[in-house]
Amino acid sequence: MTPLSAYLLVGALVFAIGLAAALTRRNAILVLIGIELMLNAANLNLIAFWRFGPNPEALIGMMFAIFSIAVAAAEAAVGLGLVIAIYRHYNTTDLDQLNRMKG
C-alpha cells in the first residue's frame, strides 16, 4: 500500500463516518457536524494528492483545500444560524419532528 492510498483510505473512512452522522442522527446540529467531517475528508484527499502528486510547486491541491476550508466556515455559520432559527420557531432541533412544510 502506497502512502497516498493509506491517506485516501483514512479520508474515505472519515467521509463515511460523516455521511453516517448526517443520515442517521436525529439532531440537526449533529447532521451539521457530519457535513463538516465530510468536507474535511475531502480536504485531506486534496492535500494528500498535492503532496504525492506531480507538480506540487503549482500548489493546486493546497489552494483547493484552503478555499474549501473558507467555504466550510461560511457553511457552518449559515447552517448553525438556520438551526437556531428553526429552534426558535419549532422549539426543537429533532429532524424527525420537523416534517411539515407549513410553519
Add this chain to the structure above:
Amino acid sequence: MSPVFYLLAAITIAGGLAAVLLKKLVHCALAAAAAFAGLALLFLSLDAQFAGFVQFLVYLGAVAILIVFAILLTRNAEEQDGGLFSRTWFAGLVVAAAVFAVIGWAVLRSGSVLPNQLAVPTATVRDIGVALMGRYVLPLEIVALLLTAATIGAVIVAMHEKEGEQ
C-alpha cells in the same frame, strides 16, 4: 507508513466515531473537535504546514466554538425522547457503508496508477501568498465576498423575530 500516521489516523477516526455515537451533544462536539485536530495534524504530516495551521485556526477556533454555542442556545433539545438515531437509521448506515466500500475498493484497486512522488515539496508561506495574490486572486476575492455574505446572512437568519416584542 510511519507510526505517527497510524496514531493520527486513529485519533481522527476515533474522534469521528465518538461524534456519531456519543449521547450528549457537547461530548459529540468535543469529539468532533478532536477529529478536526487529528485532521489538522494529518495535514502537518503531509508537509502542508500552512493548511494545517489554517485548519487549526478555523476549525478549532471558529467552527467548534460555533457548534458548542449553537448546542447551548438550543438547550432543551438535549432531552429527546425516542433515541439518538432517526427512524431510518438502518438505511442511512447501509448507504454510508456502501459509499465507504465503493471508495475503499476504488482506492485499493487503483494502487498502481496513483502517483507516488516521495520527494518533499516545499510550499513556503511566501509561495502561497504569491499564488493567492497572483493566479488565485479572483477566487480569493469571491471567497471574501462569500464570507461577508454568509456572516450577514447568518446574523439575519438567527436574529430574534420582531413579532414577539412588546
Add this chain to the structure above:
Amino acid sequence: MAQNLDQIFVLLTGWMVSYLPEWLRPYGVAVLGVVGVLAVYVTLFALTTWFERKGLGRMQNRYGPNRCGPFGLFQPVADGIKALTKEDLVPRSADQVVHFLAPLVLLIVICMGLAILPVGRNMVLVDMDAGLLFFFALGASTELSVFMAGWSSRNKFSLLGAMRAIAQMISYEVPLLLSAISAVMIAGTLSLPKIVEAQAGFSGILPHWYVFTPWGFAGAVIFGIAAKAETNRCPFDLPEGESELVAGYFTEYSGFKFAIFFIAEYLGMFSISSVSVTLFFGGWGAPLSFLTFIPSWIWFFAKVLTIIFVFIWVRATLPRLRQDQLMNFAWKFLLPLSLINLGVTALWRFMGDGWQRWIVCAAIVIVSYIVLGLWGMRRQHVAPRKYSYAD
C-alpha cells in the same frame, strides 16, 4: 568575549551534546532546548507572581507578601507547596472526563506556544516558516479548553465565566491578528526570527524597531490592549470577575488543577508579551547602538519583563470594564482602528523613503484615533433600564 557570552547557551548545548553518540545528537539538542525554555519560563512565572503581588502592594500603599524569606521572596514556593498538598475536589455532578481534560489541554497548548519564541540570537527552538500563524492557531485552541472547563463543572458561574471568556477572546482576536499583520506586511515573513532580523540595524543610535513608526506605534498599542483581553487580565478580567462570578470558569477546580490554570494564565501572558516584543520591539535587539555588547537574551527578557510590569501597572490602575463596554470597545473602536492601521501600513510600504510618509501616516493614525474616540464617546440617549425578569 561578548560574542561568547551572547551565545553562551548555544555553546553550552553544543558542549553537552558532544558527549552523546552521533545519532542521538538532534534529540539531545531538542530535549535540552525544551527543558531550558520550560525551566526559564516557569522560573519567570514564580518570580512574576511575587513581583506582581509586591508591585500591587506598593501601588496600593501596603506591603504585599513579606513573611516567607527576605522580602517575601519564597512566597511562590509556599504557594506551590500549598497547591500540591491541597485536596483535589471534583463536584459529583461534574462531567468527570472533560473536567479532568480541560486543564491538561490548556497547559499543553500554552506550552507549545513557547516553542517558537526567539529568546536570543540563534536561540529559538523551532524556526517555523509559518510561526506566527502557529501561535495564533494555538491561541484559538485555548478557547475550547476554556469552554470544556466551564461546561463540565455543572455550575452556572463556571458556564457564565466560560461564555464571557470565549466571547471576549473571539472579539479581541480580530484586532490582535490585524495589528500583528501590519508588522508581517513590512517584514514580509511569518517566521518570528526573520521578523526580528528585519528590525535589526540602527540609524544613528536609534534602532529600526517597528514601534518607532506611526503604524507600528498604533499597532503595538492595539496589540497590547488585545493581548491583555486575550489573557483575561484586568481591566478585561470579566471572565473571572470575583465579585460577580466567584472565579469564572475555574470556580470548581481546586488544588493542583487550579494551579495549572494559574500557571497557564501566566505562561500565556509571557508568550503573548514575547510575541509583541518580537513583532514591534525588535525582539532580542539592543535599544541603543552602543549597548549591543550586552547579550541578546538579556535584552529579550528585559523587554518581556518591562511589558509584564506595564500589565501589572494597568491592573493596579484601571477598574474592570462592563460587558457592553468591553464589546463596544472591541468592535467599534479597536477593529476600525486596526483596519485603518492596516491601510496606513500599506501606504507606508509604498510611499518610499522620504520624510513625507512620516507626516501622512502619523496624520491618518492620529485623526482616525480622535474621530473614532469622539464617535465612541458621543453623548448617547440613555433610555431607562428595563429588567425583563421583573416585568
